[in-house]
C-alpha cells in the first residue's frame with residue numbers, strides 16, 4: 001500500500017470536486033492508494049495565521065473532498081493554536097466526531113511555542129499524528145514558520161506524541177541531524193527538489209521505520225516527490241516501509 005501523507009487542494013481547477021478528482025487521477029498513475037489531505041485553500045490564497053472561520057472553511061473543503069473519494073482521502077484537521085479554544089473545538093468536530101485521522105499545523109506559530117501544547121495533548125488523547133510544516137530557508141523564514149530546532153523542542157516536550165516532521169526542515173541534512181535523537185518524530189519527504197541522498201541519509205540516521213513518503217501535491221508533483229523514494233539506494237523492505245507501511249501503522253489502517 002502506498003500512502004502519501006501530505007497533499008492539499010491547492011491547484012487543479014476551480015472547485016473542490018475538480019481539485020479532488022485531479023489529485024486522485026494523478027495518484028492512480030503512481031499507484032498511490034491513500035492521500036492524507038489537509039488545507040485548502042479553494043477560492044482564496046493561503047493565510048499564514050488563519051482565523052477560526054478560515055480554518056473551519058479549509059476543513060469543510062477537506063470533508064467535501066473526502067466525501068467524494070472516501071476510499072482515497074484521509075482528512076487531517078487544520079488549526080491555528082493561537083485560537084486555543086476554537087482549535088480544540090475544531091479537533092473535536094473533525095477528528096473525534098468527523099473521522100479525520102490527523103492534525104496539520106502550518107505557519108500560524110512556531111511549534112516550540114507553548115500555545116501549541118494543548119493541541120499536541122489533544123492529539124495524544126486521540127492517538128492521531130500531527131503533521132507540522134517545517135522549513136529552514138536560506139532566504140529567511142516567514143515570521144512564524146517552524147525550523148528544525150523548533151521541531152526538536154516540540155519533540156522533547158512530548159515524547160508520547162506521533163510527530164511528522166513536514167519537509168524534514170527543507171534543509172534535510174540539518175533537519176535530520178536536529179531530530180534524529182527523538183524516536184517520536186517521523187521524517188517526511190514532501191516538498192523541495194528530488195535531491196539524491198536525502199532518503200539514504202534519513203534511513204542511515206534514524207532507520208526506515210521513521211521515514212514516511214509525502215509529496216505536498218498539488219503544490220509539487222507526485223513524480224518529483226515519489227522519485228526520492230524510488231531512486232534511493234535502499235532495500236526493497238525499506239522502500240515498502242517508507243511508501244506506506246509506516247503510515248499504515250501510525251494511522252491504524
Ligand SMILES: [Zn+2]
Pocket residue numbers: 006008216
Ligand atoms: Zn504542504
